[in-house]
Amino acid sequence: VSTIFKIGSKLDAGNYRPVTMLPIVSKVIERIAHQQLFGFLSELSGLNEVRSQSGFRKAHSTQTSLHRV
Known part of the structure; x- marks a missing residue:
């Protein structure tokens, strides 16, 4: 793991x-x-049969869930 500086004071770890x-x-x-x-x-x-699960599936999103609702 390496750290990359974002912005601000270099003394602040955040x-x-x-x-x-x-x-x-x-x-x-x-x-x-x-x-x-x-x-x-x-x-x-049977993950393909689970219609209500959209998370972590390819070609599924929150929009897919909203269309079902």
Whole structure:
């Protein structure tokens, strides 16, 4: 984790934001694991059948929920 200065006094710790520097290999592995796990859960537990769940799903948003209401 590295810190990047935002604005204001450099003595105030609140004026810095943390930025993680992850290696590209870990990002690729994380993406592959996510795709496999989400695909597995979608088929077995029927995530596609849950109509009221819009959070953390691709192509779903608060607008999707509002349209249903």
